Amino acid sequence: MDLTDRRLLVTGGAGLVGSELAAQLAADNEVVVVDDLSNGVRESVPDDCAFVEGDLTERETLEDAITGDLDAVFHCAAADKYVDTDDPREQFEVNGSMTYDLVERMEEVGVSRLAFTSSSTVYGEAPRPTPEDYAPLEPISIYGAAKLSEESLLSVYAHSHDFTVWNFRFANVVGPRFGAGVVPDFVEKLDENPETLTILGDGRQQKSYMHVAECSEAIRAVVEGTPKGGMHTYNLGTRTTTSVDRIADIVSDEMGLDPDYEYTGGDRGWTGDVPKMRLSIEKLSTHWEPALSSDDSVREAARSLVARLDER
Known part of the structure; x- marks a missing residue:
């Protein structure tokens, strides 16, 4: 079409x-x-x-x-x-x-x-x-x-x-908007308390x-x-994955912070959470190919959200 x-x-x-x-x-x-x-x-x-x-x-x-x-x-x-x-x-x-x-x-x-x-x-x-x-x-x-x-x-x-x-x-x-999701959650938590970041699960969840x-x-x-x-x-999706711990590192870096991490425990963040996910995008690649990795996508989103903190 x-x-x-x-x-x-x-x-x-x-x-x-x-x-x-x-x-x-x-x-x-x-x-x-x-x-x-x-x-x-x-x-x-x-x-x-x-x-x-x-x-x-x-x-x-x-x-x-x-x-x-x-x-x-x-x-x-x-x-x-x-x-x-x-x-x-x-x-x-x-x-x-x-x-x-x-x-x-x-x-x-x-x-x-x-x-x-x-x-x-x-x-x-x-x-x-x-x-x-x-x-x-x-x-x-x-x-x-x-x-x-x-x-x-x-x-x-x-x-x-x-x-x-x-x-x-x-x-x-992920993207430049506050609301639900791990990236805005971490930005908001660290804006409120730059010293400690609470991470749902064990931080090892690995997704695209x-x-x-x-x-x-x-x-x-x-x-x-x-x-x-x-x-x-x-x-x-992308061909890569990243962990929740890595997302915390990226967000902290974009905010210029070095917080301590504390964990709620367990291998998943909430009931129904899938701890590991990566999709095959071979079918998609016949039409389109992503330029950004999972890490790059998270960093772009975190950078945009941090820039918008002063507007809130």
Whole structure:
């Protein structure tokens, strides 16, 4: 699908991935952003994008945002994965119902192209590097279970409702925005207490980290490089991993600090955390190749966040 002179909708476009994707798409297209601002920030929505504030599980918002003149929908909205332990049932039900409502409305108005931001959490604790065709998919978190259920629904729409679906399974995405995630967590903790940094788990968790700008570039490259029809699943990540201890070192270095580390213990940071993750990106590499390693991605994000501390 050529991403030029199109009318596109980005759900969750006030969030980390959605706002960056909207900004990149808006360079050559007319872009509408919809977000209820429960996790997103209004100031993150690019100035050259139209904005609809509302909850996609509500009919009025769906009708305002999803109209027959759209060429495609980029579905980045989700109940955040870091609220797992607060209300897991709500997270599962909200994500599933929102996506179901979305595709029903798309079919109602005749829009049939959808790019979906899924997650590496659908794999659970799988061998590494994990390819897209790895089976069985056995997520260990509610967030992963929700994403897998949404993928299943989108598969139905791709195979039985003539949709074209691009399904992107993300590594950890980092960027210049405060909120959930290990990099902003460390920056905020060290800003509050420069002497000691509390690290969830044992610090040895080893995962792939991808900068949000490259994540958005990869999405665009795949959408433009794959044929119409069916469901196209791609891993998005880097070829490298980094540890939580290494992230702490990078953030400390960017802040000019040398804190003591203390650990909560155990091999994972929270219930449902996958301690080791690296995705195979061989399929992605036929369209696009990352320039940044996991360490580079973390450093770019940390540097941006540190620079923004004085603005808060």
